Amino acid sequence: MRALSGLLGARAPTPRLLLLLQCLLATARPGSADDSAPDTPFTTPPVREEMMEKYSNFSLESHNISLTEHSSMPVEKNITLERPSNVKLTCQFTTSGDLNAVNVTWRKDDELLENNYLVNATGSTLYTQYRFTIINSKQMGSYSCFFQEEKEQKGTFNFKVPELHGKNKPLISYVGDSTVLTCKCQNCVPLNWTWYHSNGSVQVPVGVQMNKYVINETYANETKLKIKQLLEEDGGSYWCRALFQLGESEEHIELVVLSYLVPLKPFFAIVAEVVLLVAIILLCEKYTQKNKKHSDEGREFEQIEQLKSDDSNGIENNVPRLRKNESTGQ
């Protein structure tokens, strides 16, 4: 990267010719950002061509930010990058004032970058372009373009490795059971996955002990850690780390290991309540039936007495008896 910037710096002596050619090319092909060759009108020195070939099989990432003199808040753009790439960042600044009075600078994380960026003016818009290559994690970070007029307008490109999306709820399991912790990366393929366990503050890498831990990586974008025969000490925080060429990404999973006594207490409470309910219902019924039987027996006794008295009254009372039988027979 340093060699490249040095070679680009060699173009500094002829800025006006550069600007003219840049403007001509910009008007001929506005906004296209696919290839690199037309933007470099000079015959490139051989060393630089070799470098370009080495990085030419990387993809090109192009990003734009538009600013005006009235932008009140700094404009930010978040870019997720997984593999080494060639990067082209363009900032455009529209103002009604004098374009030549605008001071254009680029910074990476507050560090001022050298003169390896291009500046171009068309009409009332100022374009600036910064091209570089991201190979490892040192080149990741925030790149900002600054337009200094009366106020300073800033546009920032934030480069980050892909994030792992995790569940926020803790995983609950029981002593003696086995559980599976999963880490998944949505649209990315890490080079490597590692698991860490922290019970307290110290992070300990999870080794692959035969009967305890099994790491399963059937798909490249996910990893599964199976822990067998859980103990209470196995609870705590687990971290899965995804390693990319351009950095690392981490996810936190909480594991809670309960003993069987925990749900057993409410279980027995509810069972006791059910037994109580059943007892109450059956006892109530026995009580009401006993009362009913007493009252029924009393009524039957009265009926028997009535019949006896009817019998003793003679045959003329057969008619009422028949009627009574008919009514009960329905």
Next chain:
Amino acid sequence: MVRAAEPPDGGWGWMVVLSAFFQSALVFGVLRSFGVFFVEFVAAFEEQASRISWIASIGIAVQQFGSPVGSALSTKFGPRPVVMTGGVLAALGMLLASFATSLTHLYLSIGLLSGSGWALTFAPTLACLSCYFSRRRSLATGLALTGVGLSSFAFAPLFQWLLSCYAWRGSLLLLSAISLHLVACGALLRPPSLAEETAVGGPRAQLTSLLHHGPFLRYTVALTLINTGYFIPYLHLVAHLQDLDWDPLPAAFLLSVAAISDLVGRVASGWLGDAVPGPVTRLLMLWTTLTGVSLALFPIARAPTALVALAVAYGFTSGALAPLAFSVLPELVGTSRIYCGLGLLQMIESIGGLLGPPLSGFLRDVTGNYTASFVVAGAFLLSGSGVLITLPHFFSCFSAATSRPQDLVTEALDTKVPLPKEGLEED
């Protein structure tokens, strides 16, 4: 001692309604909310979704197929001991499931054991309910069945909360304790004092007489057809909505809307079934036709408002036909054979319930969307309602319940079974 010849239509009957309410909540509410456990099982056993779905399917199948057994046993022993045993079995199944180490273990414990427990509870309870009510039978059944709707609401968040505190093993343990309340519900089922009704013929004689009963067989066919289409929206509506690019949260909300209108439909239809004179079969046919129509219209609706309206309509009409389906039966076969009739009916209509969803899924796989599935479901419902027209007393102006129960019994039973005529003139 004078025994009541007519069902009391009240009194202890309302306690039976309460018991049936909680039972339908504990049986069907649990089954419907089992989807919450689904995700946990997939993660814990690392199995495919289709294999996990079999747990609930086996449970439902055993519950419905085992209904005749429950009914036969309750004819012999009365509903109370049978339901209490069923409650113990259901709780035991869940308890054993909490120790499961493999999927087969879950199939056997939840599917077979709990399923047979549920089989022993539901049919006897509804039959017992029909013994206690005649004029207000539909309302009582409707109120009892609202337990399903309310519990689907309450149990889903409850299960989620249990899962977040205790994971699936502890949750199944607590679910077993909750299911034990079925025993308490069974204790409430005091046998009604209709001696001359309940002791007519043994269970086997009743079953044979039912199988020769023309209207009963036609009714079974109708309900089987209805059952084939009935469950499809519950399973496939969410998937259909996601095909139409709905987010999961609004789709779940639509199902809740349908569930609320299902609840309202049950109670309204129960009240209407008793208030409107004439046979209940006519109302049942009306609701079934409307359900079929609303199902068939589902694929045509694209706009959210149309889908919400159809969901409300489907929920209301499908909830409305549920209590009526159970209250038509006593009018057809009489309260003496209600236990056996209900059991047999559940068993045969379960064929529809088992075949409907896979058929719908198959149509979806073949055609690529759910249009054919919904239309076929609607067609099944409409054909079921067509068969309902062939039932007796359909076009009469008087309700079949006004005919005396003893007449239905005497004309339907074989001459081989001796009629205990002496019981009819008991003092």
